[in-house]
Amino acid sequence: AQSVTQLGSHVSVSEGALVLLRCNYSSSVPPYLFWYVQYPNQGLQLLLKYTTGATLVKGINGFEAEFKKSETSFHLTKPSAHMSDAAEYFCAVGSGGSYIPTFGRGTSLIVHP
Amino acid sequence: EAGVAQSPRYKIIEKRQSVAFWCNPISGHATLYWYQQILGQGPKLLIQFQNNGVVDDSQLPKDRFSAERLKGVDSTLKIQPAKLEDSAVYLCASSLDLQSTDTQYFGPGTRLTVL
Numbered sequence: 001a002q003s004v005t006q007l008g009s010h011v012s013v014s015e016g017a018l019v020l021l022r023c024n025y026s027s028s029v030p031p032y033l034f035w036y037v038q039y040p041n042q043g044l045q046l047l048l049k050y051t052t053g054a055t056l057v058k059g060i061n062g063f064e065a066e067f068k069k070s071e072t073s074f075h076l077t078k079p080s081a082h083m084s085d086a087a088e089y090f091c092a093v094g095s096g097g098s099y100i101p102t103f104g105r106g107t108s109l110i111v112h113p
Numbered sequence: 114e115a116g117v118a119q120s121p122r123y124k125i126i127e128k129r130q131s132v133a134f135w136c137n138p139i140s141g142h143a144t145l146y147w148y149q150q151i152l153g154q155g156p157k158l159l160i161q162f163q164n165n166g167v168v169d170d171s172q173l174p175k176d177r178f179s180a181e182r183l184k185g186v187d188s189t190l191k192i193q194p195a196k197l198e199d200s201a202v203y204l205c206a207s208s209l210d211l212q213s214t215d216t217q218y219f220g221p222g223t224r225l226t227v228l
Contacts, residue, residue: 042221044217100161104155
């Protein structure tokens with residue numbers, strides 16, 4: 001069984017500030033981890049994913065995430081927020097034992113000018 | 114490269130009516146997914162196809178939902194009869210193959226409102 005917990009349904013930051021969106025997972029086997037972004041009235045778009053290898057993963061739009069096995073975490077960060085980053089962000093976990101990723105409930109990122 | 118296409122984008126129906134959604138995946142993608150996304154929640158998988166065969170439909174409410182992927186390309190998802198709790202965005206996604214590491218590409222979704 002696998003599950004994802006995203007801490008905080010809403011995160012508010014000022015433009016130029018650090019973005020930190022938290023994701024913790026539970027998986028009985030080595031996980032594959034994903035972050036997706038969803039802009040209003042659009043489908044989900046992959047930001048980045050971890051499968052194996054380097055634990056620090058760089059994605060699109062300046063985002064990155066670090067897989068920390070000891071903490072069962074895969075937090076998403078960006079050094080400097082832009083207004084265009086305002087969207088819903090979803091963490092998901094998959095595994096070699098399941099073709100189907102399990103999504104978290106999402107975190108809404110709000111960026112203030 | 115064209116993305117995943119879905120239609121209609123919006124649909125409003127009354128309870129007990131039927132409705133159908135259409136999805137055209139990215140060309141060459143063997144795997145197709147239908148998700149239900151209720152407001153404030155993450156997507157929940159309803160059904161997964163590999164070519165024209167069903168891989169997983171364990172979370173599809175089969176008494177009212179049905180889906181098919183004839184010829185292994187386009188797919189339709191049907192609800193008959195609809196209930197109020199079916200109000201959600203229905204997302205279609207496709208991936209190159211069945212590997213759990215494959216990136217899924219999502220369509221814009223169909224927003225269903227059941228009155």
